[in-house]
Amino acid sequence: MTSQREIAIESYGAASTLKVRERPIQAPGAGEVAIDVAYSGINFADIQMRLGFYPDAPKKPFVPGYEVSGKVAAVGPGVTGFTIGQPVVAGTYFGGYTSRAVIPAVQAFALPAHLDLEAGAALPVNYFTAKLALTEMARVRAGDKVLIECATGGVGVLAIQLARHLGAEVTGLTTSPHKKPFIEGLGAKALTKAEWLADATATGYDFILNASGGAEIQPQRARLGITGRMVCIGLSSGVKDGKRSFVRMGMAALRTPRISVLKLFDSNSGIYALNALKVLEDPTWVAKLTQSLGEVEAVGLKPHVGKVFAATDVAEAHHLLETKGATGKVLLAW
Amino acid sequence: MTSQREIAIESYGAASTLKVRERPIQAPGAGEVAIDVAYSGINFADIQMRLGFYPDAPKKPFVPGYEVSGKVAAVGPGVTGFTIGQPVVAGTYFGGYTSRAVIPAVQAFALPAHLDLEAGAALPVNYFTAKLALTEMARVRAGDKVLIECATGGVGVLAIQLARHLGAEVTGLTTSPHKKPFIEGLGAKALTKAEWLADATATGYDFILNASGGAEIQPQRARLGITGRMVCIGLSSGVKDGKRSFVRMGMAALRTPRISVLKLFDSNSGIYALNALKVLEDPTWVAKLTQSLGEVEAVGLKPHVGKVFAATDVAEAHHLLETKGATGKVLLAW
Numbered sequence: 001m002t003s004q005r006e007i008a009i010e011s012y013g014a015a016s017t018l019k020v021r022e023r024p025i026q027a028p029g030a031g032e033v034a035i036d037v038a039y040s041g042i043n044f045a046d047i048q049m050r051l052g053f054y055p056d057a058p059k060k061p062f063v064p065g066y067e068v069s070g071k072v073a074a075v076g077p078g079v080t081g082f083t084i085g086q087p088v089v090a091g092t093y094f095g096g097y098t099s100r101a102v103i104p105a106v107q108a109f110a111l112p113a114h115l116d117l118e119a120g121a122a123l124p125v126n127y128f129t130a131k132l133a134l135t136e137m138a139r140v141r142a143g144d145k146v147l148i149e150c151a152t153g154g155v156g157v158l159a160i161q162l163a164r165h166l167g168a169e170v171t172g173l174t175t176s177p178h179k180k181p182f183i184e185g186l187g188a189k190a191l192t193k194a195e196w197l198a199d200a201t202a203t204g205y206d207f208i209l210n211a212s213g214g215a216e217i218q219p220q221r222a223r224l225g226i227t228g229r230m231v232c233i234g235l236s237s238g239v240k241d242g243k244r245s246f247v248r249m250g251m252a253a254l255r256t257p258r259i260s261v262l263k264l265f266d267s268n269s270g271i272y273a274l275n276a277l278k279v280l281e282d283p284t285w286v287a288k289l290t291q292s293l294g295e296v297e298a299v300g301l302k303p304h305v306g307k308v309f310a311a312t313d314v315a316e317a318h319h320l321l322e323t324k325g326a327t328g329k330v331l332l333a334w
Numbered sequence: 335m336t337s338q339r340e341i342a343i344e345s346y347g348a349a350s351t352l353k354v355r356e357r358p359i360q361a362p363g364a365g366e367v368a369i370d371v372a373y374s375g376i377n378f379a380d381i382q383m384r385l386g387f388y389p390d391a392p393k394k395p396f397v398p399g400y401e402v403s404g405k406v407a408a409v410g411p412g413v414t415g416f417t418i419g420q421p422v423v424a425g426t427y428f429g430g431y432t433s434r435a436v437i438p439a440v441q442a443f444a445l446p447a448h449l450d451l452e453a454g455a456a457l458p459v460n461y462f463t464a465k466l467a468l469t470e471m472a473r474v475r476a477g478d479k480v481l482i483e484c485a486t487g488g489v490g491v492l493a494i495q496l497a498r499h500l501g502a503e504v505t506g507l508t509t510s511p512h513k514k515p516f517i518e519g520l521g522a523k524a525l526t527k528a529e530w531l532a533d534a535t536a537t538g539y540d541f542i543l544n545a546s547g548g549a550e551i552q553p554q555r556a557r558l559g560i561t562g563r564m565v566c567i568g569l570s571s572g573v574k575d576g577k578r579s580f581v582r583m584g585m586a587a588l589r590t591p592r593i594s595v596l597k598l599f600d601s602n603s604g605i606y607a608l609n610a611l612k613v614l615e616d617p618t619w620v621a622k623l624t625q626s627l628g629e630v631e632a633v634g635l636k637p638h639v640g641k642v643f644a645a646t647d648v649a650e651a652h653h654l655l656e657t658k659g660a661t662g663k664v665l666l667a668w
Contacts (some may be wrong), residue, residue: 266609273601
């Protein structure tokens with residue numbers, strides 16, 4: 001094998017602008033591993049990047065993608081603990097939409113024994129996000145009343161499992177009534193967003209995981225209990241269909257509130273925002289979070305793979321995610 | 335004894351407007367206890383009320399004061415667990431500037447054995463505030479890097495002890511260099527605010543307890559670590575001397591930032607604001623916090639009494655607090 005395939009963002013726009021291209025493979029340098037990628041994970045941030053709305057994205061053209069699973073193909077000088085052919089999961093922090101990833105070895109971790117390579121590719125970003133939000137920011141504990149807004153999304157599915165493991169009482173929301181049994185299967189109470197809004201007893205939360213951002217933040221915040229906290233993890237309310245996404249992202253940003261600290265005194269609550277990508281710019285946190293993947297096997301956490309597309313069908317994969325048709329993680333298979 | 339003395343806010347203004355008045359004593363009703371008050375605690379909020387800047391204050395004229403210590407003088411019908419003459423601490427939630435308090439029995443708690451009545455009166459509001467900020471909101475845990483801004487204040491002194499008990503590494507700030515040994519005696523690193531601002535390594539905090547509010551919030555927030563949190567507990571930067579307090583309170587409120595949730599995504603941090611008085615409007619929390627006073631004896635927490643004034647010298651007591659001359663709690667003795 002002398003060439004690899006990859007998918008680059010060369011211009012901003014609709015999903016159809018994404019195309020597979022080829023380039024020669026590279027040998028891993030000192031401290032690096034090369035991975036024959038089986039699956040690449042797709043994230044909302046990739047869509048925001050494709051639309052030109054992600055401030056921390058590299059300059060185009062660039063290869064997006066935060067995470068892969070696959071088998072170790074080559075090991076660079078000075079790397080120990082990996083063997084050729086070993087199944088691994090890895091954070092790539094850009095460059096993940098590729099058939100062969102060359103990354104620092106500290107960003108790779110042995111595939112948890114209870115997961116296959118599909119589930120593995122669904123793990124890094126979603127698990128790191130859930131972990132940062134629940135364990136590091138909110139510090140969820142036994143007895144907490146927890147609301148997971150996007151309960152069927154890649155983060156939500158792991159967040160429910162993690163919150164239940166921590167002993168919390170969890171409610172999961174969905175916009176689609178037919179997804180309620182899936183949420184209940186994870187051990188949470190399931191409500192549609194409409195049912196939740198109409199339920200006057202659905203209040204007093206110790207922790208709300210908000211994924212929509214924008215105008216949805218304030219009405220949810222109003223349902224926090226005393227000393228409760230919200231962690232915002234995205235702006236998915238700004239993405240609905242390819243055509244209107246530019247306008248929607250701008251609207252979502254405009255609708256995202258500025259919160260007066262004086263008003264916070266009235267509610268006795270707190271608010272965090274989490275951009276896992278920013279956290280992963282810090283090598284200390286990359287190492288800490290990669291190591292924490294050991295918990296995935298210990299707790300038996302299972303990411304939920306929504307749909308797998310051939311890498312050449314990346315436009316369809318993006319479209320599914322932006323129209324909110326997916327339950328769980330969307331992957332590209334190489 | 336047929337009459338009691340009390341101090342009311344009859345008009346807004348300087349400390350000299352506060353005067354001691356007399357009224358007939360009342361017998362406790364069902365579920366109430368009467369306390370012969372030994373000491374009444376003074377809080378910043380009392381000063382804000384006197385100046386007319388506290389939105390949750392009752393309509394004037396009213397008797398301010400959140401907390402007392404003393405001995406049980408009478409027990410109302412249906413009350414068990416208290417005996418006449420028993421030393422107690424109690425939250426009064428207004429009405430505490432009195433020589434005899436009649437309150438719901440659930441708001442009173444046996445004086446911790448290691449404390450005297452002076453220290454007892456310094457306990458309720460400061461301990462509840464520290465407890466809510468550290469244990470309920472921030473959820474401080476072992477290994478946390480913690481900054482206590484007003485380390486010599488009534489809350490700060492207990493917050494340092496509580497954070498050290500929880501296993502955190504604590505730095506305490508003061509504006510007065512001569513107070514540093516006192517902070518060090520509590521087990522914290524001590525810095526003046528100027529030293530702290532000049533120290534480039536004083537960053538990466540998991541938790542900052544902010545008491546000044548206003549313009550001090552943003553520069554402190556900038557020193558939070560990834561996933562770190564600030565809890566704001568007041569606006570003391572708005573109070574400096576009697577004459578200019580109206581202007582200063584207004585300025586502090588104006589300088590209190592509105593924090594864009596979009597910007598929070600850049601810092602990966604969180605912010606809470608705590609108004610303990612609001613929390614104490616909720617009977618569930620009053621009961622929960624009063625019960626948690628059991629921890630004070632178990633952990634050996636010691637509030638620090640700064641100065642005790644005769645109740646008739648209440649104007650001097652207020653003045654000391656508003657000029658920031660006090661280290662620890664200021665009390666009125668009856």
